[in-house]
Amino acid sequence: MAIIKVAVIGCGFYAQNHLHAWKDLAKKGAVLVAVCDLDSEKAKACGNKFDAAWYTDARAMLSSEEIHLVDIVTQMDSHQSLAALAADYGVGAIIQKPLAPNLEVAAEIAKYAKSGGSWLAVHENFRFGTSMMRIKEKLEANVIGNPRWARISFRTNYDVYAGQPYLKTVPRLVILDLGIHLLDLARFFLGEVDHVHCETQQLRDGIKGEDTATVLLKHKTGSVSVVDVSYESKRVPDTFPETLLEIEGSKGSITLSKDQMMTINRGAVVEERFVGSDILPWTSIPWHVSQEAVLNANEHFLDCFKRGANPQTSVSDNLKTFALVEAAYEAATTGRVVRPKYS
Ligand SMILES: NC(=O)c1ccc[n+]([C@@H]2O[C@H](COP(=O)([O-])OP(=O)(O)OC[C@H]3O[C@@H](n4cnc5c(N)ncnc54)[C@H](O)[C@@H]3O)[C@@H](O)[C@H]2O)c1
Incomplete structure (x- = not known):
């Protein structure tokens, strides 16, 4: 070895x-x-x-x-x-x-x-979350046909500022810190993006950047996705740090709901099961979702490095995700539709 x-x-x-x-x-x-x-x-x-x-x-x-x-x-x-x-x-x-x-x-x-x-x-670890990898396998197996619409959502009121106090002071907050992961998932599931609309909000007092953003993406395939992220969402139950998903395809739909439950629907429910992360000796609820994705991501990087192969999230790949971040900020600031610089 x-x-x-x-x-x-x-x-x-x-x-x-x-x-x-x-x-x-x-x-x-x-x-x-x-x-x-x-x-x-x-x-x-x-x-x-x-x-x-x-x-x-x-x-x-x-x-x-x-x-x-x-x-x-x-x-x-x-x-x-x-x-x-x-x-x-x-x-x-x-x-x-x-x-x-x-x-x-x-x-x-x-x-x-x-x-x-x-x-x-x-x-970029979110796409290496166990639930995300299981859903990607279903899409690749054409279980719901061509994806045509999706919502990728992460809304919480968890105190992210306690562990990462610097987040209070950054001028660009939730899109650059969290939205970046979900924009990557939008590419992962629906492919490259043609153009972007975006609205941002600053809902919490005492922070410098935006803490809520709603991004509307038109993908090159013609599919549409909504990426919505918030650090100031008052919901019960709070699903931190889970990303929730709805993907509609030409033959059916897949949803990922609270506690990482995947439901596949093709007229009737055809599959409903837990697709989430194991709890490891060093992970703790609710962070285990994010923590296990770190392990999966590092395993992928180690394997690629050994083989001299390009990782999924190479720098050139990640520039396309970063371009969506910039496009979202520009769209929010100008009120215009923005084409990402790399796609
Ligand atoms: N993928 C995820 O889910 C996720 C979650 C949280 C944070 N992050 C990312 O992880 C990164 C670190 O975030 P954090 O919250 O752990 O930050 P942190 O401030 O807690 O830790 C960063 C550490 O780096 C050290 N450091 C800075 N410059 C250095 C240098 N030149 N040489 C050696 N040490 C140096 C600092 O002293 C500090 O201890 C950020 O990019 C953040 O966005 C990712």
Whole structure:
């Protein structure tokens, strides 16, 4: 079995899931050799907990350790410089979403990686959620015919600001932080997008960006989807952190409802079952949905990296998702219909 030596850069809130995932992937040949955070307390705590060397400087780590793949789990402002550092050291890199603060910088990262021949993946994990993969299989098996309309929805009042206080201060909030995942799912299920309409709202006091967005997408196939996201949706029960789905096709429909229940309907219900995530020793309800998607995504990246293959969410693929984010913001600001820059 090929051994891939992995280092994680960024030991903050979400990196804990990546670290557990890499430990689980030891059985597939991943060896977590080192972790790095600018904050020495965080780096040391993660190094000790996950039995890895720890550093406060990524360059020093790359100079001292034999590393094949770095997993960058820092906030978006640092992604470009860390991706360049990885490329300079000739190691592969996985970068958490959003790839960059804006599409221009994301395109620069892609260009730099391409010119150096680096292997680069974007950690866009929602499409690797177990329920999403099961539904994709049903679509590919043509169970409901050609998808013609969809709603992809994530509405919650869960206090996301408690774990990620920086979300209160970002000027572009819910589309860039959360909508990006659902826009990726819209592409995953219905294909590339021709044009976009969007309305945003800021419903909570004391934050800088929009916390609610409704995006209307016309896909190149002629199908239409609605992506709606909110961090300020007062509903009971609150379904955080589940993405709910309705997809209508030429022969029937698929819905994914609360607790990851999939229903396939073709005139009558033909299948109804739980398609959700297992609870692992390190995952906890309700986060397990998101946490298991990290494991599945990293497993996919590890496998592609070993084979030198392009991951599903390569940087060039992710530029198409990022272009939808930018198109949505532009549509909301101008009140116009916007064509994404890449599709
Ligand atoms: N896919 C998902 O579902 C999901 C969920 C939450 C967060 N995220 C993403 O994960 C990323 C990290 O978010 P977070 O909430 O964990 O942030 P965080 O601020 O809690 O953690 C980031 C850590 O990176 C460290 N860091 C910053 N620059 C560094 C550098 N140059 N070298 C080493 N360490 C550095 C910081 O000190 C910090 O500890 C973001 O891009 C966020 O959007 C994704």
